[in-house]
Amino acid sequence: MTASLQLYGVQAPGLALSSRRLEFGTKGLNFSVTLTSSSGIFRTVEHSCRNIALRVSCEAARVDLLERKETEIRNLSGTGKELTCVMKFGGSSVASAERMKEIANLILSFPDERPVIVLSAMGKTTNKLLMAGEKAVTCGVTNVESIEELSFIKELHLRTAHELGVETTVIAKHLEGLHQLLKGIAMMKELTLRTRDYLVSFGECMSTRLFSAYLNKIGHKARQYDAFEIGFITTDDFTNADILEATYPAVSKTLLGDWSKEYAVPVVTGFLGKGWRSCAVTTLGRGGSDLTATTIGKALGLREIQVWKDVDGVLTCDPNIYSGAQAVPYLTFDEAAELAYFGAQVLHPLSMRPARDGDIPVRVKNSYNPSAPGTVITRSRDMSKAVLTSIVLKRNVTMLDIASTRMLGQYGFLAKVFTTFEDLGISVDVVATSEVSISLTLDPAKLWGRELIQRESELDHVVEELEKIAVVKLLQRRSIISLIGNVQKSSLILEKVFQVLRSNGVNVQMISQGASKVNISLIVNDEEAEQCVRALHSAFFETSS
Ligand SMILES: Nc1ncnc2c1ncn2[C@@H]1O[C@H](COP(=O)(O)OP(=O)(O)O)[C@@H](O)[C@H]1O
Ligand SMILES: N[C@@H](CC(=O)OP(=O)(O)O)C(=O)O
Incomplete structure (x- = not known):
């Protein structure tokens, strides 16, 4: 053998x-x-x-x-040619040929920067790929050609190549591969999480190839990289993989090694990695290109990480809830991490970790409005005048009220409750306790990642397990309103919050001030949540007192 x-x-x-x-x-x-x-x-x-x-x-x-x-970093520094920053452009920034041309101009308008470029898939390509995959499961092999989203993606990428004036051959293999993959899904009549990740990877693989080809065409030397080929090593948690430590030296070695041989702008696929056991393509969770950017920033020890969005920075609340939201000029890594974790779509929940570890400033900018100052995120900032920084809403949260069936003074109750969650692999978000009862919310991202039926039976199972030691009330369709700010001023914040909520007739069902010192969380009913955010925004950001 x-x-x-x-x-x-x-x-x-x-x-x-x-x-x-x-x-x-x-x-x-x-x-x-x-x-x-x-x-x-x-x-x-x-x-x-x-x-x-x-x-x-x-x-x-x-x-x-x-x-x-x-060694390597010392070898490169002092040449005056070292890479300086990461510039990450999200889907909205590279949605069309016109946008890609604007981005290229924007990059060239910073002649002192030598950036690593990280790109997401064009526009809504990731969603379209997922929809195409879902349709392929049931449509039959012979009908794959007529999946509307497949035609849309083909047409968008071919048109973009034409409009950029680059050869369609740069993406032809991927378009053909995508077609074949959808036929495979149709044949198997199933779309596993692993296949789902491979399927969505076509988006970033194509956007980076088109953009890199365009930079080369206009005489700005560039080189395209697939993250899964240059050492982005992740856990095998398909659709929500985490970056492993080995990624940093591997990515640095490839990018710095190539750069030292030829000064070609690296253009790297965001969002993607390679599972360390499976060696298959993985994704870092929706919005994961932000994490790709900060990982590269840390790996290469760069001066700054820029994430270019379609808004003027991190805002005082979600602009889809209230259009009067304003840009926040400064944030700490802790504030930004909390904000992202508690649902602000603007940053990937884990993206602050590498930046904080490497102590590299992150600048959130608007690619549609580059002159706006944006938000600068650093280790610390002057908090003396800071009260509330931003209001974040996480909807559709499940809450559990768990009351011990034992007497006061019993020990081990909390330990038993959390062991149950650990055993079931479910992560908990917000917690409030007394000695004999505990209220908590379950991380919706962890539950949303699973199929609906699996999710419901999992919740039933959680309740069943907890009922062995407690009386359990399962409360669904709740929202977490997170108040990110200076928790040293919590009395001032809470005084105002309760005035506002009382005058709006809203009853808070749970409240928690975490050890992070930057976040106070309130739980309210889903249907009251948006109104609460608007009222709180008006009280904290639009009145002078
Ligand atoms: N607090 C917030 N600050 C800024 N944007 C927010 C906030 N909450 C939600 N958003 C939404 O996040 C979007 C930007 O994130 P995302 O779509 O992931 O950007 P990109 O695709 O460019 O990386 C904005 O268009 C906005 O609608
Ligand atoms: N394309 C992926 C990854 C990503 O980061 O996208 P965006 O930067 O557009 O949020 C997604 O849609 O999730």
Whole structure:
């Protein structure tokens, strides 16, 4: 029997990987891999599993991280040609050829910047791809041609190529691949999460190819990268994967390595990664290109991360709820993270993590209005005058009231409640407790990721489990209103909040001030929530007192 061992190519400079022993045993493939550096054997990794490639690369990458900081970055700095920032453009910023041309001009209008460009899929392409996939499940192989969304995507990308004046060959293979994939889905009559991620990856793969080709056409040398080919290594949680540590050295090595050979603007697909076990394409959750951008910023130790949107920055509330929302000039990473986690669509919930770790400022700007100052997000800011910064709404939340059936003074109740959630893999958002009762909300993103039927039976199961130790009330269609601001001034904030809510006849069902010191959360009924946000906005941002 012959076996081959494929080692994933993100080894550290000066480190070599070699396979020592390779045999099939009762547990699968047994082998040992040795990492050697110029100073001798660094580590021997013994394994007995089916897919080791990425695990080994992680070991190597960790070493790489330490070495890279002193070597590669030092080699490039001082040349006056180092990459300076990340510029991420979302779907609305690259929705058409015209928009892409404007973005190219915008990039060129910053001659002192040498950016890494991160792009999302054009316009609403991701949604259209998902819809096409859903239709393919039931339409039959012979009808795939007539899926409206497939025609739309083909037409949009071909027209964009024509209007940009670039060869359609840059996306022809992807359009054909997309067509074949939809036929495959139609044949199998199923769309797994893994296939869903592969399906949506066509959006970013095509937008970056078109844009990079256009930059080259206008004489600005660019090079396209698929994130899953340059070391964006993630968990295998399809549709909601998380970036693994090994990503940083791997991405840095590829991008800085190529840049040092040729100064071509890197144009990287946002949103995508590669599962460390499956080696399949993964996605980072909707809006995940923001996370791609901050990951690159940290990996390369860049000066600034810019995320270009279709609004003037992070606003005082969702402009779809209240059009009078204003741009917030400064935020801390903690405020921005809380705001994103509690539902402000403007930033991906996890995107602040790499920026905070690398202490790299994030600037949120409007690609439709580049002269607007935008929002600058940094580690700290002057909070002396800050009261409320932004109001965020998360709708359709499930709330549980759990009251212990035991007497006061019983210990271990809270532990039992949280063990139940841990066992069921459900994450909790907002919590308020007394000694014998607890109210909490469940993270809708985690539940929304699952099919409706699975979600409902999961909730039934949660209640069933908790009823073994408590009386449980399941309350649905609730909203979390998060008040992001200076919680040192919580009495002032709450005084005003309750005045406003009382005069609007709204009863708050739960309140929580987390340890983060930047967020107070209120739970109200879904149908009252938008009215509350508008009234609070008016009280905090539109009156002088
Ligand atoms: N607090 C907020 N500040 C700014 N935008 C918000 C806020 N809450 C919701 N949004 C919405 O987020 C949108 C921008 O996010 P998104 O569509 O993901 O941008 P992009 O696709 O450009 O990355 C805005 O158009 C706005 O409608
Ligand atoms: N295209 C993906 C990823 C993304 O980040 O998009 P946007 O930057 O347009 O939010 C999505 O729609 O989720």
